[in-house]
Amino acid sequence: MAAVLRKLIQGRLPALAGVLCRRSGNEGHLFLNSSGSTLMQPRCGYSSPTESVIVEMDKATGVALLKLNIPPVNSLSLPLLTELAIVLDKLEMDKHCRGLILTSAVPNIFSAGLNLFDMMDKPNEHYSEFWRAVQEIWIKLYGSSLANIAAINGSSPAGGCLLALCSDYRIMANNPHFTIGLNETRLGIVAPFWYDILQWRVHHPPPCLHLFVMALVFRLHVHHPSAMTKVTRAYSTELKISVSYVKQPINWRSHEIYK
Numbered sequence: 001m002a003a004v005l006r007k008l009i010q011g012r013l014p015a016l017a018g019v020l021c022r023r024s025g026n027e028g029h030l031f032l033n034s035s036g037s038t039l040m041q042p043r044c045g046y047s048s049p050t051e052s053v054i055v056e057m058d059k060a061t062g063v064a065l066l067k068l069n070i071p072p073v074n075s076l077s078l079p080l081l082t083e084l085a086i087v088l089d090k091l092e093m094d095k096h097c098r099g100l101i102l103t104s105a106v107p108n109i110f111s112a113g114l115n116l117f118d119m120m121d122k123p124n125e126h127y128s129e130f131w132r133a134v135q136e137i138w139i140k141l142y143g144s145s146l147a148n149i150a151a152i153n154g155s156s157p158a159g160g161c162l163l164a165l166c167s168d169y170r171i172m173a174n175n176p177h178f179t180i181g182l183n184e185t186r187l188g189i190v191a192p193f194w195y196d197i198l199q200w201r202v203h204h205p206p207p208c209l210h211l212f213v214m215a216l217v218f219r220l221h222v223h224h225p226s227a228m229t230k231v232t233r234a235y236s237t238e239l240k241i242s243v244s245y246v247k248q249p250i251n252w253r254s255h256e257i258y259k
Ligand SMILES: CCCCCCCCC/C=C/C(=O)SCCNC(=O)CCNC(=O)[C@H](O)C(C)(C)COP(=O)(O)OP(=O)(O)OC[C@H]1O[C@@H](n2cnc3c(N)ncnc32)[C@H](O)[C@@H]1OP(=O)(O)O
Pocket: 072, 073, 075, 076, 109, 111, 112, 113, 114, 115, 116, 117, 131, 134, 135, 138, 155, 157, 158, 159, 160, 162, 183, 184, 189, 190, 191, 192
């Protein structure tokens, strides 16, 4: 909670909002179209060594666009998880970076979840390393001090859904062919209890959070800059409560769904 409040105080969420709303047209503006592709003009960029994670940093706003880039399905293999962790660490340490948007460079797929081949026919040491890497990504994204949004521009089953749930907010392309959810139960993989809680929070967001983000997405700021300021001021208390709700420490004993 402290981390989220810190983001709010440091103005990181509004910074991210600025990227979503600042300019009209396609220039510097991120949105998802019906095919799920993201449009944004980067100011400068760098990539992880194997380009499995492409990073486009908008220096003007301090918001980094991260595109997962492992065709055919962005499955979360040990190398991809490791590179993503390195990129997240770099951004966290970059004092110019204020927020990130996680999306995919692979058409129609956000992420197919954990790489199935990393979970079979491997020595025990591999499993330890793999699950440690999974856990690390969850901790880095959920505990990040940067404001982060998942721009889900394709199907996102299982671990792909987990990536999205770790973000502060999710926007998914409106395409009936794109699916999201926990299909891994069919494979006998039991999702941990906190996964449940994350989903519950996503399905029961405080109304104010929606109001705020929707206002941004519909570019209230572009068409009515003063209205956006009014919304932010009028709901400042609710907004703080909403934002602090996004990443509460998870304590299943005290959570509503376990009472
Ligand atoms: C404390 C911390 C604890 C943390 C604990 C956290 C718990 C998290 C639990 C998470 C568990 C998981 O993620 S388990 C993973 C579950 N994921 C899945 O079951 C994904 C299933 N895949 C799909 O639904 C589909 O593939 C989908 C992504 C929609 C794309 O469909 P398409 O028709 O476009 O493509 P396909 O033809 O199916 O797939 C293209 C190729 O990609 C391969 N492929 C697809 N998914 C793959 C995958 N996950 N891993 C590897 N390879 C995959 C296929 O075999 C094909 O390979 P070729 O035939 O060689 O071309």
